[in-house]
Amino acid sequence: MNEPWVEKYRPQTLDEVVGQDHIIQRLERYVKEGSMPNLMFTGPAGVGKTTTALALGKEVLGEYWRQNFLELNASDARGIDTVRKDIKSFCRLKAVGAPFRIIFLDEVDNMTKDAQHALRREMEMYTKTSSFILSCNYSSKIIDPIQSRCAIFRFAPVKGHHIIKRLEKIAKVENVKYTAGALESIVYFAEGDMRRAVNILQASSSMGEEITDESVHEVVSKAKPQDVRKMVNMALDGDFLGARDLLREIMVVQGTSGEDMVTQIYQEVSRMSIEGLLKGSVYIDLIQSIGEYDYRIREGSNPRIQLEALLTKFLLKTQEE
Amino acid sequence: MLWTEKYNPQNFEEVLGNKKGKEEIIEWIEEWLTGNSPKPLLLVGPAGTGKTTLAHLAAGEFADFIELNASDKRSYDIILRTVGEASASRSLFNQGLKLIILDEVDGIHGTDDRGGIRAISKIIKEGHHPLIMMANDPYSKRIRSLKTKCNVISIKKVHTNSIIALLKRICIKEGVEFEEHVLRTLAKRSRGDLRSAINDLEIIGRGNKSITSEDLEMISEKDNVNSIFDSVRTVLKSKNPQRIRDAMRLKEDPAFILELITENIPREYEKKDEIVDAYEMVSLADTYLGRAFQTRAYTYWKYSYNFMSIGVALAKDETYRKFARYANSSVYTLLSKSRAKRDLRDRVAGKIAEKTHTSKKVAKEQFPLLEIMFQNDELAWELASYFRLANDEVKLFRSRKIKEPKKSGKKKTDEKKEVVKSSTAKAETKKTNSKPKSRKVSKEKGKGKENKENKKESKKEKKATGKEQKTTNSGLNKSNSEDSDNTPKGGSKERQASLFNFK
Missing domain, CATH: 1.20.272 (Zinc Finger, Delta Prime; domain 3)
Known part of the structure; x- marks a missing residue:
């Protein structure tokens, strides 16, 4: 049976993890020593934080890793209370068949400061029996007391040649043919995100017998929200209400996230500039606004409101005739 | 006793302002007392303008009354039970009528007071009881459905001059000396909220011989809630x-x-x-x-x-x-229109997140790529079973039902099926055009895609069989290739039969 390739080809051991050599070397030392401090993995999406944590858990804990490894997603768990309850009932028991227990908490940066302080107390309380692995996108959003209790590992975006190697391997096993250049364009669109790269590969292969440069482009353009260009054009033409309605439709009904939207807007504006539709000065002004609002989306409370504000910046600009 | 209670109007004449509204209420009471059953009243207006006072005055005209306000829980059951008691004691000729007063109906809470509005609608429909409801917010969504079933009386803010006159009267009765401009400021600041004006006056006037503008400082910061x-x-x-x-x-x-x-x-x-x-x-x-x-x-x-x-x-x-x-x-x-869809997306994201060690958010980011994968029949089948998606959950990614993958050994039946398939596919094409689309992306492309799919069908057939042969040769694939041969196709005969039944 065919699994999603991201799972089927998820590295099961540390030495299978690609593109994070320095980190893996140090982690393997923990395996050898049979003990490890609290760890924090930071880095963008799809670079192997979860994979590494799972692989490390298996190797450190050995045969009975499943019983001694607790995986929690901080952003989905309903509030800190659930997290604490889960951690408590897990840590209270001594590790059986393994040197200690591991709690893996994903996306800790989505926890509030209060919740993080509570977590810090849990970490202190169970140091003897358990180790924590925390993962996050931005370590700046983690309170200092937690950071200072962890060995911090920064995961870099996966390099292009590493991604290509991995894709080639998968393609070989799956017997998928591809033309020269197809994998390069997957790498281009994946932007260092291995999960995305593998998903694009599987989506492209599901469309036809051979993965080509064109089929990759088709997948990527199909997979992005369709109306972003239209929305940008409406705003440039001064139809703010129209553009705003479209934005709300894309975000609320189609469920596109704020971060995805800002990336899409950026890409559309770049493309328009490449196509000669935007004057250089207009282009760079817009990029400045997009960058600023990308930041505010992360700081603010409602991404949609911030994006509406970003759309107004287009009102004062025009396209080249 | 609070001044607001002490100086509460004792009859309709004493109620300030809203002359027309008062008349309508009096007429309404008379109709009930003469044996008719007019529509319920819905008094809408800002706080402190006399809605509750009017309702209580009306209550005096009936034998008895029952009141439920926001501090009570007002679920479907509670409302019906409370009102049920009223109806049990109802006599003939509309004598001994109990008035039901529901205050702050716009504050009936969505989850805590489940079915509250439905219960009210039911009571209105039965029409046995005189019913007065009050609401602050005329724009409230919660009372939108009630408005059509009621006689809506809008209760307006009390005019500043009327408020000043009343404040003067109170000062005289309480023996408090006053400067006219102080009362004017109090009245103005209340913005038509008589109750808050009286409360403010009481704060600075009670126990004092006189009130001056200095006293105003004391209450200048008092919160006045606006609409x-x-x-x-x-x-x-x-x-x-x-x-x-x-x-x-x-x-x-x-x-x-x-x-x-x-x-x-x-x-x-x-x-x-x-x-x-x-x-x-x-x-x-x-x-x-x-x-x-x-x-x-x-x-x-x-x-x-x-x-x-x-x-x-x-x-x-x-x-x-x-x-x-x-x-x-x-x-x-x-948000409310897309609610079902968002719930579905959330549920599916939960299932995928669990299987792929991610948060729901990250899972959702992969949806567009999954949607493409789900257009491939074979892969769709496998992914759906891997993530344990139910039929309605699959709809998130594709509009057509997933068809059972076929076994390569059954070429003959497959060819027969091909015919059936293309005809159903056509039927579906029509259906998708006439139906409002759930998926935005496929809106324009719906037709073209479907046709393409038909053409591809035979190609895929070859590919699938070829693939299986090759994969068994490759040692790297371990047990996965075996799985893909066996698991989903176990009872394919029955499932194929059911396929023919489908539409």
Whole structure:
């Protein structure tokens, strides 16, 4: 049976993890020593934080890793209370068949400061029996007391040649043919995100017998929200209400996230500039606004409101005739 | 005894203002007492204008009354049970009628008071009981359905002069000396809320021989809650920071206030740079809301309030002399319309997140790519079983039902099926065109895609069989290839049979 390739080809051991050599070397030392401090993995999406944590858990804990490894997603768990309850009932028991227990908490940066302080107390309380692995996108959003209790590992975006190697391997096993250049364009669109790269590969292969440069482009353009260009054009033409309605439709009904939207807007504006539709000065002004609002989306409370504000910046600009 | 109670009107004549409303209520009571059953009354108006007083005066005309207000829980059962007691004691000829008073119906809570509005609608439909309801917010969605079934009487703010006159009378009775302008300020500040004016007077006047403007300082900061749409109007119309600050005394959540101000900016402001500047302030306001939430330092809210009110107000060059119709944010309509879909997306994201060790958010980001994968029949089948998606959950990714993957050994039946398949596919093409689409992306492409799929069908057939042969040769694939041969095709005979039944 065919699994999603991201799972089927998820590295099961540390030495299978690609593109994070320095980190893996140090982690393997923990395996050898049979003990490890609290760890924090930071880095963008799809670079192997979860994979590494799972692989490390298996190797450190050995045969009975499943019983001694607790995986929690901080952003989905309903509030800190659930997290604490889960951690408590897990840590209270001594590790059986393994040197200690591991709690893996994903996306800790989505926890509030209060919740993080509570977590810090849990970490202190169970140091003897358990180790924590925390993962996050931005370590700046983690309170200092937690950071200072962890060995911090920064995961870099996966390099292009590493991604290509991995894709080639998968393609070989799956017997998928591809033309020269197809994998390069997957790498281009994946932007260092291995999960995305593998998903694009599987989506492209599901469309036809051979993965080509064109089929990759088709997948990527199909997979992005369709109306972003239209929305940008409406705003440039001064139809703010129209553009705003479209934005709300894309975000609320189609469920596109704020971060995805800002990336899409950026890409559309770049493309328009490449196509000669935007004057250089207009282009760079817009990029400045997009960058600023990308930041505010992360700081603010409602991404949609911030994006509406970003759309107004287009009102004062025009396209080249 | 509080002055508000002490000086509560004892009969309809003593009620200030709202002459027309009073008359309507009196007529309504008379109709009931003469054996008719007129429509229930819905009194709508701002706080402190006399809605509850009027209802209680009306109650005096009936044998008895029952009251449920916001402090009681008002679920379907509770309302019906309470009212049920009233109906049990009802006699013939409308004598011994019990009046039912439901205060603050716009405050009936969605989850805590489940079915509350439904229960009220049921009582109205039966029409056995005189029923008076009160609401503050005429725009409330919760009472929209009730409005059509009721005689809506709008209770207006009490005129400043009437309030001053009453305050004077109270001062004389209480033996408090007063300066006329102090009472005027009290009256004005109350903005038509008689109750708050009397309360304010009591705070500075009770036990005092006289009241002066100095006493006003004491209550100058007292919160007066405004109606949200009036406040939005003030923000967008006024450029006076003091007035705007007053208008922002609202009980609503700041994110909601921001949403409504934001919604109406482009309805009021016409120049592009005004919209740009106003939205800059909106963005800052939201940024501080985010910071407050992330750090739990809610003192940041004050910056947010300033940006969304005075900041937005000052973005306009001058006040527009026009009447703009303000609206509730379209986001709320979109949210309620798309609710089922969002729930579905959430459920599916949960299943996928669990299998792929991610959060729901990350899982959702992969949806568009999954949607493409799900267009491939074979892969769709496998993914659906891997993630344990039910049929309705699969619909999130593809409009057609997934067909059973075929075994290569059954060429003959497959060919037969091919015929059936293409005809069903055509039927479905028609169906998808006539039906409002659930998936946005495929809207334009629906037809083309479906046809392409048909052409591809035979190709895929070859590919599938070829693939299986090859994969068994490759040692790297371990058990996976075996799995793909066996698992999903186990009882394919029965499933194929059911396939023919499908439509």
